[in-house]
Amino acid sequence: MENNLIHLTIDGVAVEAVPGSTILQAASAAGINIPTLCYLKHLTPDASCRMCVVEVEGRRGLPASCTEEVREGMAVQTHTEKTAQARRFILDLLLSNHCTDCFTCPQNGACRLQDYCWEYGVEHTSYQGKRVDAPKDVSSPFFNYDPNLCIMCRKCERTCESLQCRETISIQGRGFDTKMTIPFGRRWKDSSCEGCGNCVAACPTGALTAKGAKKFRPWEVKRVRTTCPHCAVGCQYDLLVKENRIVGVDAAPGSPTNEGLLCVKGRFGSYQFVHSGDRLRHPLIKENGAFRRASWDEALDLVASRMKGIQEQYGRDSVGGFSCSRATNEDNYxxxxxxxxxxxxxxxDNCARVCHSASVHGLATTLGSGAMTNPMADITEDVDVILLVGSNPTEAHPVMGARIRRAVRRGTKLIVVDPRKIDLTEGCALHLQIKPGTNVAFANGMLNVILSEGLEDRDFIQNRTEGFEALREIVAEYTPERVGEICHIDPDGLRAAARMYAAARKAPIIYCLGVTEHSTGTEGVMALSNLAMAVGKLGRSGCGVNPLRGQNNVQGACDMGALPYQYPGYQKVTDPAVREKFEKAWGLPLSPNDGLTSTEMLALSARGERIHGLFIFGEDPMVSDPDTAHVRRALENLDFLVVDELFMTETAQLADVVLPGVSYAEKEGTFTNTERRQMRVRKAVSLEGEMRQDYDIFAEVETRLGHPCRYESAAAIYDEIASLTPSFGGLSHARLDAGEDLAWPCPAKDHPGTPILHVGKFARGLGWFYPARYRPSAELPDGDYPLMMVTGRMLYHYNTRAMTGRAEGICQVVNESYIEISSRDAAALGVAHGDRVKVSSRRGELETTARVGDKVGDGEVFMTFHFPDGNVNKVTNAVTDDIAHIPEYKVCAVRVSKLG
Structure with missing residues (x-):
C-alpha cells in the first residue's frame, strides 16, 4: 500500500487512513461527521449508544463506526435511510425513559440528545416506558446531577475511571431503574470526587451541569482560546464570554498539554477572580497612612521621582524589583x-527564587540548561519506571498527576520518594518515605548501589560526561545501610529502587519543591542529575531530569531575564559581548555587575542596609515568603515601595503606591509551561476602571526615568525578545497563532522547536558529575521544638489564594488552614482530629486545626501555605541555600500544643 495507508471511500469521498484506525476516526479526520453519544476520543470505544452505525458495502447489518476498523477498498455510507431509521429507533428508545421538559433543562440548546432528535425528527417517544422520578444530587460544590436526564452513555463513568483514574461513578440498578450513581448510595460531596468536572464536560445531556456560572446558550458566547493561569502544566481552554463577562470554561480538545482535561482549579477557579468586586481599578497613593485615588500621571511621576531620588542618595543598586511569575513573558521582559x-x-528577580531557582542553577551547572529536559507526554507514556522525588503532582499539577495515574494503570512502575503518603503512593511499586532534607544522601545511595552492582552506563559516562571519578569516591561512602540511617528508610528498599531505575529501558526522574526548597536544594537537584547521567538516561525519549515548575509562568519569568545574573535566554550580565548586544539594542550603557536575589534584597532591607526602594510586580511576599515577621521588617524598612497588583494584598497594604494591573484574561501574550512549550494567552474581556496593561506601566515609568520606551503590542515585545535571545530566535505570535507547537530552543523561523534537550550533546558540552555531599538541614528538631515541619500545596487552592480564594465552590470544600500530624504524636500531645492547636517556632506562632492520621511520619508535621487564618510562613525559616539562595521551606523545627 502506498505510504502504508489504507484507501477507502466514505460517502463517495476518497479517504486515506492509518492502519488500525476505525471508520469513525477516518471520517473525523476527513471532516465527515458521524453522530455519537458515547464515544470518547482517548478511550477504547464503548459502542453502547449505536448512534454511529454506518453501512459498509458487502457487509450485513449496520456496524458501529467507532469499533469497525478500516480496510483497503472499503466503501462506507454514513447517512442513508437505513442508518437514519436505526438512529431514530435509538433516539425513540432513549426518550422513553427521559424527561423531555427541555425548557427547564439547564442544557437546553447545548444538549447532544436534543440536537439529534431535532436532526432526525424525533419529537416524542412511541414507547410507554417507565418514568422514574429519581432525586437530584446537588451536594457537589461544583456541579449538579439529575439522573432523570441521564441516557446511560457511561461517558462520565469512563472519563472518571479511565482518564482521571478515580472510579467515583458507577452503574446501579437494572432495566428502567438503571442509573449512574456514587457507590453505596453516597452523595457526590461525600465521594472520592475531586471536582475536576471532566465528567460534566463529557456528558452529552443535562444530567451533569456546572454550578455557579451565568446561564447562557452556546450561540450567545464568544470562545477565546487561552492558557490556564494556575500551575505550569499550561492547560489550554476556551474562556466562554457573554456580554463582556466570563461565564465558563471548556477544555481545548486537541491540546498536547491537557488532552481535553482540566483540574478543579482550571475549570472552576480560573475566572471568577477576574470579575471580583475587590479588583484594584485605579492608582492609589498612600498619604498619612491611608490610600487615596490618584491619576496615572501623578502615580507614575511619583514612582519615577522617588526611585531616582533613592538612587541619587544611596547609589544605583539601592533599588530592586520582583517580577511576576503569573504574568506573561512579554510583561516579564x-x-x-x-x-x-x-x-x-x-x-x-522573580518567585523562582523561592521555588525552583535551585533547578535553574543546578541543571545549568551540570547539564548546561536549567529546564525540564523532556515533554510531559514523553515521560508518562510508554515508560517502564517513573522515579518521582519530592513531588505531589495530583495536588500541585493535577492534570500531570492524572497522566501518572494512567501510566501506572498501564503497567509503569512508580517509585515515590516523599516524606508523606501522597495520593500516588497508592498503587505505586515502592514508597521510600525519606526524612525531609535528605535528598542528597538518597541520590548518592542510589548511585552507590548502581555502581557497586555494575548497573551504570559506562559508554555514556566515558563519552558524554566529566567528573565521574571524583563523584565515585564520594558515593562509595553512601552505602545502603548508612543512607538508611540518614533517610530513615529500609536499605533493601533503596537497593530495589536503584535496580528498578537503572535496569529500566525508559525511566524519567520527575521532581518538584520537595527537592529544591532546602538549604541544600541546588545540590539535591545536581545529585539527581548525577543519577540520570550515571545510567545514560538523558537526551532520549522517556527519560531525563524533569522539574515540574510551580506557577503558570515561572519558567517564562526566568527565560525572560527576571533574574539578577542573566539577561533573557540566560545570557550572563557579566559577559561583555552579551552586554554590548543589549546596550546596542536598548541604546544605553548597562550595569556590568551581578544583581541581588530577592531573598538577599529582603535580608539586607530587614537589616536597614543597601536596599531602600522596591518595585514588586504581582507577588505577595508577605504571604508567600518564609518568616513573615522578617519580611514585614524588610518592607517596612524601605524608603519607598511600589506594588503593581490585581488586589489589595498584604504586601500592597504596605506600599506607598499601588498600581492596578490586568489579569491574564485581559491581555495578549505568552506563557512558557514547565516543558518549555510556548502557550498563547489571549484577551477575553475588558473591565471598567483605569487599569493598564502591565507592560505599558513599565514603559511609562522607564520613559519618566529618562529612557524613552514604548511598546506597540505584546506581539512586538515578543519579536524584540526573539531578536535578542538566541533560544527564542525563531518564535513569534504568528507562528503560535498558526497552530505550531513550539518549545525552546527554537533558533530560526523554520526550526520546529526542541521537545527533548541534550540529544547527542549536552548544552554545556560534557555533562558534569557534581561532587555532592549530604549536609543536614539548617534547623532540626530539639527539646524545645521537637517536630519537623514540612510545607506544601493542596489540590483545591493555589499559592496565596488570590485566584482560588474568590471561587465559591472551591472555598466550600476547604477554606481554612490545618496541620497534619501522626496518630502517635497526636496521642502523646493529647490532640484529637479536629482539635484547635497552636504551632510555634523560633520565629512566630499560629493557630490551626489538627488532622490526625498516617500521612506524615512520627516526629513530622505538614502544613500548606494557602490560608490566611494559619499562614505557615509565620513559622518557616528564612535560611537559604548557599548557591541559589532559595529558602528552606521544607524543614523547620516546631512545637505543637492543644488549645483550650
Missing part, C-alpha cells in the same frame, strides 16, 4: 528591561 535600562540595576 518589559519589567526586567525597566530595572536594567530604566533604573540601571540588575537587582531583579
Amino acid at each position: 518589559a519589567f526586567q528591561k525597566l530595572m536594567r535600562a530604566g533604573l540601571g540595576t540588575n537587582n531583579v
Whole structure:
C-alpha cells in the first residue's frame, strides 16, 4: 500500500487512513461527521449508544463506526435511510425513559440528545416506558446531577475511571431503574470526587451541569482560546464570554498539554477572580497612612521621582524589583528591561527564587540548561519506571498527576520518594518515605548501589560526561545501610529502587519543591542529575531530569531575564559581548555587575542596609515568603515601595503606591509551561476602571526615568525578545497563532522547536558529575521544638489564594488552614482530629486545626501555605541555600500544643 495507508471511500469521498484506525476516526479526520453519544476520543470505544452505525458495502447489518476498523477498498455510507431509521429507533428508545421538559433543562440548546432528535425528527417517544422520578444530587460544590436526564452513555463513568483514574461513578440498578450513581448510595460531596468536572464536560445531556456560572446558550458566547493561569502544566481552554463577562470554561480538545482535561482549579477557579468586586481599578497613593485615588500621571511621576531620588542618595543598586511569575513573558521582559535600562540595576528577580531557582542553577551547572529536559507526554507514556522525588503532582499539577495515574494503570512502575503518603503512593511499586532534607544522601545511595552492582552506563559516562571519578569516591561512602540511617528508610528498599531505575529501558526522574526548597536544594537537584547521567538516561525519549515548575509562568519569568545574573535566554550580565548586544539594542550603557536575589534584597532591607526602594510586580511576599515577621521588617524598612497588583494584598497594604494591573484574561501574550512549550494567552474581556496593561506601566515609568520606551503590542515585545535571545530566535505570535507547537530552543523561523534537550550533546558540552555531599538541614528538631515541619500545596487552592480564594465552590470544600500530624504524636500531645492547636517556632506562632492520621511520619508535621487564618510562613525559616539562595521551606523545627 502506498505510504502504508489504507484507501477507502466514505460517502463517495476518497479517504486515506492509518492502519488500525476505525471508520469513525477516518471520517473525523476527513471532516465527515458521524453522530455519537458515547464515544470518547482517548478511550477504547464503548459502542453502547449505536448512534454511529454506518453501512459498509458487502457487509450485513449496520456496524458501529467507532469499533469497525478500516480496510483497503472499503466503501462506507454514513447517512442513508437505513442508518437514519436505526438512529431514530435509538433516539425513540432513549426518550422513553427521559424527561423531555427541555425548557427547564439547564442544557437546553447545548444538549447532544436534543440536537439529534431535532436532526432526525424525533419529537416524542412511541414507547410507554417507565418514568422514574429519581432525586437530584446537588451536594457537589461544583456541579449538579439529575439522573432523570441521564441516557446511560457511561461517558462520565469512563472519563472518571479511565482518564482521571478515580472510579467515583458507577452503574446501579437494572432495566428502567438503571442509573449512574456514587457507590453505596453516597452523595457526590461525600465521594472520592475531586471536582475536576471532566465528567460534566463529557456528558452529552443535562444530567451533569456546572454550578455557579451565568446561564447562557452556546450561540450567545464568544470562545477565546487561552492558557490556564494556575500551575505550569499550561492547560489550554476556551474562556466562554457573554456580554463582556466570563461565564465558563471548556477544555481545548486537541491540546498536547491537557488532552481535553482540566483540574478543579482550571475549570472552576480560573475566572471568577477576574470579575471580583475587590479588583484594584485605579492608582492609589498612600498619604498619612491611608490610600487615596490618584491619576496615572501623578502615580507614575511619583514612582519615577522617588526611585531616582533613592538612587541619587544611596547609589544605583539601592533599588530592586520582583517580577511576576503569573504574568506573561512579554510583561516579564518589559519589567526586567525597566530595572536594567530604566533604573540601571540588575537587582531583579522573580518567585523562582523561592521555588525552583535551585533547578535553574543546578541543571545549568551540570547539564548546561536549567529546564525540564523532556515533554510531559514523553515521560508518562510508554515508560517502564517513573522515579518521582519530592513531588505531589495530583495536588500541585493535577492534570500531570492524572497522566501518572494512567501510566501506572498501564503497567509503569512508580517509585515515590516523599516524606508523606501522597495520593500516588497508592498503587505505586515502592514508597521510600525519606526524612525531609535528605535528598542528597538518597541520590548518592542510589548511585552507590548502581555502581557497586555494575548497573551504570559506562559508554555514556566515558563519552558524554566529566567528573565521574571524583563523584565515585564520594558515593562509595553512601552505602545502603548508612543512607538508611540518614533517610530513615529500609536499605533493601533503596537497593530495589536503584535496580528498578537503572535496569529500566525508559525511566524519567520527575521532581518538584520537595527537592529544591532546602538549604541544600541546588545540590539535591545536581545529585539527581548525577543519577540520570550515571545510567545514560538523558537526551532520549522517556527519560531525563524533569522539574515540574510551580506557577503558570515561572519558567517564562526566568527565560525572560527576571533574574539578577542573566539577561533573557540566560545570557550572563557579566559577559561583555552579551552586554554590548543589549546596550546596542536598548541604546544605553548597562550595569556590568551581578544583581541581588530577592531573598538577599529582603535580608539586607530587614537589616536597614543597601536596599531602600522596591518595585514588586504581582507577588505577595508577605504571604508567600518564609518568616513573615522578617519580611514585614524588610518592607517596612524601605524608603519607598511600589506594588503593581490585581488586589489589595498584604504586601500592597504596605506600599506607598499601588498600581492596578490586568489579569491574564485581559491581555495578549505568552506563557512558557514547565516543558518549555510556548502557550498563547489571549484577551477575553475588558473591565471598567483605569487599569493598564502591565507592560505599558513599565514603559511609562522607564520613559519618566529618562529612557524613552514604548511598546506597540505584546506581539512586538515578543519579536524584540526573539531578536535578542538566541533560544527564542525563531518564535513569534504568528507562528503560535498558526497552530505550531513550539518549545525552546527554537533558533530560526523554520526550526520546529526542541521537545527533548541534550540529544547527542549536552548544552554545556560534557555533562558534569557534581561532587555532592549530604549536609543536614539548617534547623532540626530539639527539646524545645521537637517536630519537623514540612510545607506544601493542596489540590483545591493555589499559592496565596488570590485566584482560588474568590471561587465559591472551591472555598466550600476547604477554606481554612490545618496541620497534619501522626496518630502517635497526636496521642502523646493529647490532640484529637479536629482539635484547635497552636504551632510555634523560633520565629512566630499560629493557630490551626489538627488532622490526625498516617500521612506524615512520627516526629513530622505538614502544613500548606494557602490560608490566611494559619499562614505557615509565620513559622518557616528564612535560611537559604548557599548557591541559589532559595529558602528552606521544607524543614523547620516546631512545637505543637492543644488549645483550650
